[in-house]
Amino acid sequence: MKKLNSSSSGVVIAGNNGNGNAANQFNGPMGIYIDVNNGSIIYVVDSSNHRVQRWVIGGTTGTTVAGGNSNGAALNQLNSPRAVISDSNGNLYISDMNNHRIVMWSSGATIGILIAGTSGVQGSTATTLKYPNGITFDANKNLYVADSNNFRIQKYIVCSSMLRVRRNELLFDNSE
Template structure:
């Protein structure tokens, strides 16, 4: 009961329940990330094309990334869905879904740098392009994992590299066999770097062992 009460209080502190563009409002929030040292909460405010930052216990947030209108310029976001806090660089790694790319936005900066995908917002199914990426995480080595939803695959990018390697899934082919995915949305790694994937349209979670 105590855990339920705590979660309800946290929910009420952050959200108003009324969509909008105010600093205490969100419109279609999707991904969330948390700075474990400060407790700051980051929310991908998708339809406002921004990521919001909420200090621990705060009822009103500030813009951490975006909020310059929908677009593909490096000061803008385009329907961001996934967000990951990278403590090693004090930055947000954002699945900039509508622009078909993954970007890094350093906390306090006014623009992003490209991590993966097209800087021009182009979609595709090659090793360097993405198609509606919705989830992103990093491992402790800085390698990037992307839930490349419309390509039905998880793309793996070595730290600092822009050419990806498909791990689970088969590019542009959906299915429900153990080697196929159907619109994957999010992922998490365990301590052994085994990968767990929300295989959304297959109504399952798949575990992929690290080789």
């Protein structure tokens, strides 16, 4: 990844050591998130390595903070993740595309918590997802999910005290 400086030339801030699965390599980086509480920390979704890495900008290696245990549907695994964001408590929310789910990983956790969707099961009901991609929070801490192959955006109200989704709303879809 490169960061633009005032001269508009790219500066490598993570990776650049070829394709691979070592701590200093990526295999299909798909998403990035800069920690809002610490602007020198960047999270990288390394999709084909089925992991999310935490990098100090300018560092030489990353630390796997989610996944990295080969691809699979267990809660300690990811399968082609696409996006990562963080809440104000430092919990990471990951769109785990090929597992059709959103998982939350607390700092230091070795397994994630299912937030939305059903692990490894795609669907088009209000409680299932089909290849979720982009995710974001609004000012009220609602979670929005781009449910790619259902052609819709879903809104989830995340209850941090229970670490579960209370309800969801369909915001947009392409049905007539």
